[in-house]
Amino acid sequence: MANTPKGQNEVIFHSIHLPESWKLANYLSVGGYDALKKVLAEKMPPDEIINQLKISALRGRGGAGFPTGLKWSFMPRNYEGDKYLVCNSDEGEPGTFKDRDIIRYNPHQLIEGMIIGGYTLGAKVGYNYIHGEIWEAYERFEEALDEARAAGLLGRNILGSGLDFDIHAHHGFGAYVCGEETALLESIEGKKGQPRFKPPFPASFGLYGKPTTINNTETLASIPYIVKHGGQKFLELGKPNNGGTKIFSVSGHVNSPGNFEVAMGTPFSELLAMAGGVRGGRKLKAVIPGGSSVPVLPGEIMMQLTMDYDSIAQAGSYLGAGSVIVMDDTVCMVRALERLSYFYFEESCGQCTPCREGTGWLYRIIHRIEHGLGRPEDLDLLDSVAGNISGRTICALGDAAAMPVQGMLKHFRHEFEHHIQHKKCMV
Amino acid sequence: MLNIEIDGKQLTVEPGTTIIDAADAAGIYIPRFCYHKKLSVAANCRMCLVQVEKAPKPMPACATPVTDGMKVMTRSETALKAQKAVMEFLLVNHPLDCPICDQGGECQLQDLAVGYGMGNSRYAEEKRVVLNKNIGPLISTDMTRCIHCTRCVRFGQEIAGIMEMGQIGRGEHSEITTFIESSIGSELSGNIIDLCPVGALTSKPFRYSARGWELTTRPSISPHDGLGANLAVETKNNRVFRVLPRDNEEINECWLSDKDRFAYEGLNSPERLQRPMVKRYGEWRECDWPEALEAVAGGLKRVRTENGDAQIGALASPHATVEELYLLQKLMHGIGSGNVDHRLRQSDFSADANLQGAPWLGMAIAELEKLDSVLVVGSTLRADHPLLAHRLRQAVKRGAQLNLINPVDDDLLCNVANKAIVAPDAMVQALDQVRRALAGSESSPESTVLSPEMPYGTQHSIALAIAASLRQGERKAVLLGNLAQHHPRYAELHALAQQVAELAGAKLGFLGEAANSVGACLAGAVPGNDGMNAGKMVEDPRRAYILLGVEAELDSYNPARILAALQSAQLVVALSPYKHHALDYAHVLLPVAPFSETSGTFVSTEGRAQSFSAAVKPLGETRPAWKVLRVLGNLMELPGFDYESSEQVRAEALHGDLSAKLNNQLKAPVAKPVGAAAGGLQRIGEVPMYHADSIVRRATALQKTAAAGMPAATMNGETLDRAGVAEGTDVIVRQGAGSVVLKAVRDDRLPNDCVRVPAGHPATAMLGGMLDEIVVGRAG
Amino acid sequence: MLTPESLKKIDREVAKYPPEHKQSAVMSALRIAQDEKGWLAPETIAFVAHYLGMQPIAAQEVATFYNMYDLKPVGKHKITVCTNLSCTLMGAESAVEYLQRKLGIGFGETTPDGRFTLKEGECMGACGDAPLFQLNNKKICANLSPETIDAILAGLD
Numbered sequence A: 001m002a003n004t005p006k007g008q009n010e011v012i013f014h015s016i017h018l019p020e021s022w023k024l025a026n027y028l029s030v031g032g033y034d035a036l037k038k039v040l041a042e043k044m045p046p047d048e049i050i051n052q053l054k055i056s057a058l059r060g061r062g063g064a065g066f067p068t069g070l071k072w073s074f075m076p077r078n079y080e081g082d083k084y085l086v087c088n089s090d091e092g093e094p095g096t097f098k099d100r101d102i103i104r105y106n107p108h109q110l111i112e113g114m115i116i117g118g119y120t121l122g123a124k125v126g127y128n129y130i131h132g133e134i135w136e137a138y139e140r141f142e143e144a145l146d147e148a149r150a151a152g153l154l155g156r157n158i159l160g161s162g163l164d165f166d167i168h169a170h171h172g173f174g175a176y177v178c179g180e181e182t183a184l185l186e187s188i189e190g191k192k193g194q195p196r197f198k199p200p201f202p203a204s205f206g207l208y209g210k211p212t213t214i215n216n217t218e219t220l221a222s223i224p225y226i227v228k229h230g231g232q233k234f235l236e237l238g239k240p241n242n243g244g245t246k247i248f249s250v251s252g253h254v255n256s257p258g259n260f261e262v263a264m265g266t267p268f269s270e271l272l273a274m275a276g277g278v279r280g281g282r283k284l285k286a287v288i289p290g291g292s293s294v295p296v297l298p299g300e301i302m303m304q305l306t307m308d309y310d311s312i313a314q315a316g317s318y319l320g321a322g323s324v325i326v327m328d329d330t331v332c333m334v335r336a337l338e339r340l341s342y343f344y345f346e347e348s349c350g351q352c353t354p355c356r357e358g359t360g361w362l363y364r365i366i367h368r369i370e371h372g373l374g375r376p377e378d379l380d381l382l383d384s385v386a387g388n389i390s391g392r393t394i395c396a397l398g399d400a401a402a403m404p405v406q407g408m409l410k411h412f413r414h415e416f417e418h419h420i421q422h423k424k425c426m427v
Numbered sequence B: 001m002l003n004i005e006i007d008g009k010q011l012t013v014e015p016g017t018t019i020i021d022a023a024d025a026a027g028i029y030i031p032r033f034c035y036h037k038k039l040s041v042a043a044n045c046r047m048c049l050v051q052v053e054k055a056p057k058p059m060p061a062c063a064t065p066v067t068d069g070m071k072v073m074t075r076s077e078t079a080l081k082a083q084k085a086v087m088e089f090l091l092v093n094h095p096l097d098c099p100i101c102d103q104g105g106e107c108q109l110q111d112l113a114v115g116y117g118m119g120n121s122r123y124a125e126e127k128r129v130v131l132n133k134n135i136g137p138l139i140s141t142d143m144t145r146c147i148h149c150t151r152c153v154r155f156g157q158e159i160a161g162i163m164e165m166g167q168i169g170r171g172e173h174s175e176i177t178t179f180i181e182s183s184i185g186s187e188l189s190g191n192i193i194d195l196c197p198v199g200a201l202t203s204k205p206f207r208y209s210a211r212g213w214e215l216t217t218r219p220s221i222s223p224h225d226g227l228g229a230n231l232a233v234e235t236k237n238n239r240v241f242r243v244l245p246r247d248n249e250e251i252n253e254c255w256l257s258d259k260d261r262f263a264y265e266g267l268n269s270p271e272r273l274q275r276p277m278v279k280r281y282g283e284w285r286e287c288d289w290p291e292a293l294e295a296v297a298g299g300l301k302r303v304r305t306e307n308g309d310a311q312i313g314a315l316a317s318p319h320a321t322v323e324e325l326y327l328l329q330k331l332m333h334g335i336g337s338g339n340v341d342h343r344l345r346q347s348d349f350s351a352d353a354n355l356q357g358a359p360w361l362g363m364a365i366a367e368l369e370k371l372d373s374v375l376v377v378g379s380t381l382r383a384d385h386p387l388l389a390h391r392l393r394q395a396v397k398r399g400a401q402l403n404l405i406n407p408v409d410d411d412l413l414c415n416v417a418n419k420a421i422v423a424p425d426a427m428v429q430a431l432d433q434v435r436r437a438l439a440g441s442e443s444s445p446e447s448t449v450l451s452p453e454m455p456y457g458t459q460h461s462i463a464l465a466i467a468a469s470l471r472q473g474e475r476k477a478v479l480l481g482n483l484a485q486h487h488p489r490y491a492e493l494h495a496l497a498q499q500v501a502e503l504a505g506a507k508l509g510f511l512g513e514a515a516n517s518v519g520a521c522l523a524g525a526v527p528g529n530d531g532m533n534a535g536k537m538v539e540d541p542r543r544a545y546i547l548l549g550v551e552a553e554l555d556s557y558n559p560a561r562i563l564a565a566l567q568s569a570q571l572v573v574a575l576s577p578y579k580h581h582a583l584d585y586a587h588v589l590l591p592v593a594p595f596s597e598t599s600g601t602f603v604s605t606e607g608r609a610q611s612f613s614a615a616v617k618p619l620g621e622t623r624p625a626w627k628v629l630r631v632l633g634n635l636m637e638l639p640g641f642d643y644e645s646s647e648q649v650r651a652e653a654l655h656g657d658l659s660a661k662l663n664n665q666l667k668a669p670v671a672k673p674v675g676a677a678a679g680g681l682q683r684i685g686e687v688p689m690y691h692a693d694s695i696v697r698r699a700t701a702l703q704k705t706a707a708a709g710m711p712a713a714t715m716n717g718e719t720l721d722r723a724g725v726a727e728g729t730d731v732i733v734r735q736g737a738g739s740v741v742l743k744a745v746r747d748d749r750l751p752n753d754c755v756r757v758p759a760g761h762p763a764t765a766m767l768g769g770m771l772d773e774i775v776v777g778r779a780g
Numbered sequence C: 001m002l003t004p005e006s007l008k009k010i011d012r013e014v015a016k017y018p019p020e021h022k023q024s025a026v027m028s029a030l031r032i033a034q035d036e037k038g039w040l041a042p043e044t045i046a047f048v049a050h051y052l053g054m055q056p057i058a059a060q061e062v063a064t065f066y067n068m069y070d071l072k073p074v075g076k077h078k079i080t081v082c083t084n085l086s087c088t089l090m091g092a093e094s095a096v097e098y099l100q101r102k103l104g105i106g107f108g109e110t111t112p113d114g115r116f117t118l119k120e121g122e123c124m125g126a127c128g129d130a131p132l133f134q135l136n137n138k139k140i141c142a143n144l145s146p147e148t149i150d151a152i153l154a155g156l157d
């Protein structure tokens, strides 16, 4: 490709070319902590920061795409007492691996974003909840925190400004559901990660019952850029209502899987090309565009889409966390769905009935079909059970378990029928 | 107020109300499993999903607060579809073994499945099987049936005050269990049987014995502690099979203590006395009622003529009914003896002359929950008053300060603001220090007499802190527990507590020990003019004794002494439902009905008179005690013993305004100068929970619990060292001539020079005073 | 029950949270205990619960909720292979096959000499480097091939 793709490594991975890019000195060398210094020097009013976030059209990178500026405005301003900022680095959605790389390669930008968050939201303490399986990233983040503390960037009286804010890392230990924000809070409180019923929302009743804002790693790591360059510039990187760049994690049947930070609105075809195209030059069969929880889309449809929230949603799926799972024509969709359904069955927290009982039911039916024991009525049953789960659970894991099933049945029903009829795969 | 509409009904409700509460109040039933009015909202079963206008998804009614103008449809197509789907999911892994399930016929899942089920299941896969857990002698588990509503878990955390049940694992593999299958120890554990909407947690003693629909339910009142819990006694074939709570928000709410729930087994004990017995020439034999009653009347007449009326004494259990106690004292007064008492475990009666009424809680039970600050003096609270302890826990959760002056430091499962854990004797000083602090003389600590056990500063500063705590807040109370009421310096404690309460603007209350402690006073079962109190009747033995429901060596302050007194008597008549140790000292045994077989009245610690009728017919030739006493009155040719019914007796016993007869104030509250503490080792002899009365002592399942275990001699490390005994070894404990070998146990929360040796237990029934000096030595 | 070093590590974790919320450190404390003992025996869970002032059942809830705690003894080296969709598409199956053949054990099993335990894991958030496994809960070994697997295993004691 001749030109650099728009927005490539503009916001988050701008220091990735440096050796040991994670070290404080290196981050400082590319203008790191400038945004924080600006905030502190200018005593930027929190409202102004929130306003810039709103202009930027930054939407939560954790999957739901909720506008961050709006979320921050929900925090009670005049609340006396503790408030918390929590970073969600519990990345466990199959196909997603961007937050790990942010922590590994640019932890200080996340720290800087969190400090600005603490300043804006009036929180004195922040926690970063790090996925249990990535211990090395956890250690690296701890080291970065130590560095920042030693440099007076964290703790009491940050850079002599009078601002107090500290960050602690909380290490997860293997539970996908803890990525759900209230399960994550429960987990920080030392309990099982079972999501809470909302309302009340974390902004009024969060960690330890105190007002809390939770954002994804990538969301928070985007803040310094917006503060430094203004919301407008960030917005213009992407498209209206879909500001900025986004890190897309591309995995599956591509020649060079990996993370690609490009502008929101980049055509999927361009992204696929960046990832080296479909492995072995095979035919693109299907893509899960936003992580295992979102409905699968056939390759032909995907090739028409641009990578942003609105475009993918229009096609009947979600951008999610920007996790692109590419499947070529060797993939049996029944097997693929069986594996995904097993995941939700395994990871259901067990709290609410439809999810606890329904995920196992879905898995067992698909498992049966995959093993040649399907019945003609199974596909309607699958659809019905998935429908009975979605919208009726405490958290969105129930929907996350139902959507892949519904998506597969929508686009690849014939493969399932073939399996049932012929007791074997068509590919 | 908000205006809402549920199923077309216009309702006005308070802000903050949930849809389910609004619907319940309006008589609209929304199905539910996890929701319970007394527990936090978990919203995990999803059975209560309803349609809310403009909401994109069905909402859980239990967790959704109403908003103004909200329109709720609980039976619309959307709502029913959601409810049916949830029901289908609930049955996916449920064994559907209703025919062999103990919950059959009273199962919420079964009931709702009929209304919301699909008939045949679309689930054709394998069902989950969960291994059963042994969680102790009271509760039987069948965890494959569990629907994970977590009511049992929340009950532990929120009501019992201790998380003993949990949900381990996750997803479909989740299981409800205790830690590594340990037994559940809470004194309120049985409530999870009621809470469990399915047959996962059922009553072990009741198991497989009857179906819910075969049982007849009779309302009754608990005969155990002073709470007056409202019971539903369930019977079949003239036998009590089960006891359940009856809801009464003002008393037990929807709960029961395990004692109230499981003690009924004692009613069916093989030790029940079924025919009268008389001892002739040293031999016991059964006889008929006329012969037995003649023997009693004859014997009493002989003592009257030979030794005088005052040689007859009557000792009654405070678990007896008002009617029984009233007739007993009437009989005694008719005979011409004022020697009647029910306070067998009391040791200091010196305040009697200053009493102005029946000591009582001093407030309504429900008020406990609203206190801002409370001082409890001398109580093994959770064991003695499980549900009063729960009320206080709720108060603490609300922000109340609980303060304690106590010889033991048992876990109250809530935050205790200040506690002075001192030897029984030093409790008086500790309370006096609080009084001084409140009176404003705290600036001259020199004048405070200190307990030798406590470093000077500690106890004094605790007293100051307690005083400060009692100064704050609106609603406050000083409560005297069983250990205070049994205390050899009870009068001083009473007087000091009264002054503390006055100075702090607090209410003074007594945690009534037994079901009818208050009623006994009202019925006059206290010494009349020139009459002897329970202590005096033992110190100065009488020729004849009438024992009503008393097991002397287990129910008295000093078993050794009372046994000596009874053994020396010429005539001992025991009215009792049980054949017991009285065989050794009595001359006539009369089988009288326990509460379940008679009508009667208990006046609870809050002064509430609650009458009940018999749930079953008396066993064998057992008779209601009030009838026996009526006949005895007639045989003794006393006037006024022609009652037709227990109601008549009640009307006479409890005439007039009861509340006017409740009074905790001493006429002349002058405390004796605080003396020095006694030397030597002091016994802390509390009555264990499941040995407090004769019924519970015979409740087999409760007797298998840890709380009913063998008494030990518990001391702190220093005291063990000084006594030259090692933790875990056998030691000999001695009081007077009585001695017993017990296991030495170490508990460093006990004060120095104290030995905790429970009373009320056969194993320690040869010892002396519950709070008197005790000697410990190496055994063997 | 735990070594002073472990307790020191736990104390470090406790310090991250408000003093009245010691329970927040339970996940780390269990992890530290597991690192020391190899697995979480009931006594170990009870000890940790006691150390943090919580009920044992509450700690057991945590220990059984999160996948990476081992409630039964495991081999000296625990190998957890991700078999989720991305990894499977990228060759996890052959990596698993190779590992199982080489070690002679299946998922959930431990080699007779007690050196290796093989487990199936869920997404580790590193799918770009698939196929991969996690070694002893600490290290992600990525881009597996028979050669890399041989090299990794050869480097272990």
Ligand SMILES: Cc1cc2nc3c(=O)[nH]c(=O)nc-3n(C[C@H](O)[C@H](O)[C@H](O)COP(=O)(O)O)c2cc1C
Binding pocket: A059, A060, A061, A062, A063, A064, A065, A066, A068, A071, A088, A089, A090, A091, A092, A093, A176, A177, A178, A179, A180, A181, A182, A214, A215, A216, A217, A219, A220, A395, A396, A397, A400
């Ligand atoms: C089952 C489930 C898993 C989730 N996992 C993650 C995750 O791994 N990382 C994340 O940032 N958000 C995850 N989320 C979304 C969070 O709940 C939350 O929306 C997000 O952290 C908010 O941050 P944002 O607004 O910056 O996106 C998950 C949600 C659900 C329902």
Ligand code: SF4
Binding pocket: B145, B146, B147, B148, B149, B150, B151, B152, B153, B176, B195, B196, B197, B198, B200, B201
């Ligand atoms: S045992 Fe009963 S009360 Fe406890 S969670 Fe299961 S169904 Fe609910």
Ligand code: FES
Binding pocket: B031, B032, B033, B034, B035, B042, B043, B044, B045, B046, B047, B048, B049, B060, B061, B062, B063
């Ligand atoms: S009763 Fe509302 S979710 Fe269970």
